Amino acid sequence: MQYHEQNPLETISLQTSENMSSSAVVNGSSTSSSCSSNSVSSVQSSVMFATPTTPATPCDPATATSKTTAPMRLLERQDPELLGWADMPQHLQFNPYVLTGYRPLQTVRGCMYSLFYWHNETINILTHGIPIVYILAIVPAMMPWENDFRFLSWCHIIGAVAPWIGSFVYHLFMNLEKGECIYYKLLQLDMLGIWISQSFGALPMVTATVFCLGWKLKWSVILAYCMLSLWGLYKAMTAFSPWQRRLCFLLPFTMRVLLTMLRMLRLAGGNPAALTHVFLQDAVSVLGGMIGALHIPEKWFPGSVDLYLNSHNIMHVLVVLAVYSMHQATVSDLDWMSRTKCSDNGTDASISPLLSESSHMDL
Numbered sequence: 259m260q261y262h263e264q265n266p267l268e269t270i271s272l273q274t275s276e277n278m279s280s281s282a283v284v285n286g287s288s289t290s291s292s293c294s295s296n297s298v299s300s301v302q303s304s305v306m307f308a309t310p311t312t313p314a315t316p317c318d319p320a321t322a323t324s325k326t327t328a329p330m331r332l333l334e335r336q337d338p339e340l341l342g343w344a345d346m347p348q349h350l351q352f353n354p355y356v357l358t359g360y361r362p363l364q365t366v367r368g369c370m371y372s373l374f375y376w377h378n379e380t381i382n383i384l385t386h387g388i389p390i391v392y393i394l395a396i397v398p399a400m401m402p403w404e405n406d407f408r409f410l411s412w413c414h415i416i417g418a419v420a421p422w423i424g425s426f427v428y429h430l431f432m433n434l435e436k437g438e439c440i441y442y443k444l445l446q447l448d449m450l451g452i453w454i455s456q457s458f459g460a461l462p463m464v465t466a467t468v469f470c471l472g473w474k475l476k477w478s479v480i481l482a483y484c485m486l487s488l489w490g491l492y493k494a495m496t497a498f499s500p501w502q503r504r505l506c507f508l509l510p511f512t513m514r515v516l517l518t519m520l521r522m523l524r525l526a527g528g529n530p531a532a533l534t535h536v537f538l539q540d541a542v543s544v545l546g547g548m549i550g551a552l553h554i555p556e557k558w559f560p561g562s563v564d565l566y567l568n569s570h571n572i573m574h575v576l577v578v579l580a581v582y583s584m585h586q587a588t589v590s591d592l593d594w595m596s597r598t599k600c601s602d603n604g605t606d607a608s609i610s611p612l613l614s615e616s617s618h619m620d621l
């Protein structure tokens with residue numbers, strides 16, 4: 259789980275002007291951004307705790323045209339001068355303890371070119387960009403693609419890669435010159451990636467846990483998890499504060515905790531050898547979320563960990579580790595399901611001796 263937040267205290271303290279237009283340097287030129295209350299979603303308008311009065315919106319194609327001139331575009335191929343926290347538009351001032359290393363507002367090309375020089379989003383981009391390549395190159399070959407497990411294999415691949423795609427795009431393009439409307443749409447994309455991981459990605463674990471239950475109870479639990487996930491999606495897309503974004507996954511998370519407890523008590527299915535990773539996949543991501551929310555350690559040393567080792571960098575690494583645990587648990591559970599023959603009358607499961615040797619899914 260990961261979070262990108264607007265600091266509410268900073269938002270409130272800076273929300274003194276009626277007009278929320280913000281200006282910032284765009285590769286040496288100046289541009290302005292503002293959101294119309296008619297066009298922005300409830301997420302963006304409510305996150306900012308106020309309704310802007312400027313009628314124009316950067317999400318409107320008529321007003322979102324780049325003001326960057328041709329000579330300025332050429333300059334994008336050079337490393338731009340990095341800015342300080344106070345130089346940034348309000349929607350990018352989400353961490354008041356990271357003081358330097360900010361990219362100026364840029365075009366799409368400028369954002370993409372920022373992959374090749376160091377700034378305060380470089381670690382965030384790399385830590386979630388590299389797993390996309392690794393997962394797509396390595397994980398599909400580990401999956402059992404037989405008919406019985408094809409759907410769950412797809413769920414795992416999509417659930418393992420989606421959060422990195424959303425996060426990579428969000429961090430790379432968060433400073434787009436098009437303004438805060440686009441910024442909050444990118445934030446929603448990031449939340450959608452997390453939701454896919456929490457819903458589709460968790461289905462193999464949920465299915466393994468109820469694998470040997472009667473079909474009514476089995477499908478009731480799976481359906482309940484799907485419904486809670488859909489509720490979480492609605493909350494994620496309509497959240498209006500950082501804490502609402504954190505809590506929108508609470509119900510499916512709570513259900514996973516209950517299922518994990520049943521597994522620990524041996525009252526449910528799933529590979530016993532996967533229990534450590536089943537526990538770690540949520541525990542590590544919660545730890546990462548707490549570190550990100552508390553702005554540790556930069557709140558103790560403002561400005562000293564701007565480029566690396568700040569809370570968001572640490573959170574990114576921890577959620578990668580959490581998804582690694584999800585991957586290990588899923589592979590182990592799929593292997594267990596492929597080898598398990600459930601008894602006719604209950605939750606008792608036995609391993610078929612003919613299938614007791616794991617084959618293609620060994621790591």
Ligand SMILES: [Zn+2]
Nearest residue numbers: 260262382425
């Ligand atoms: Zn992030």
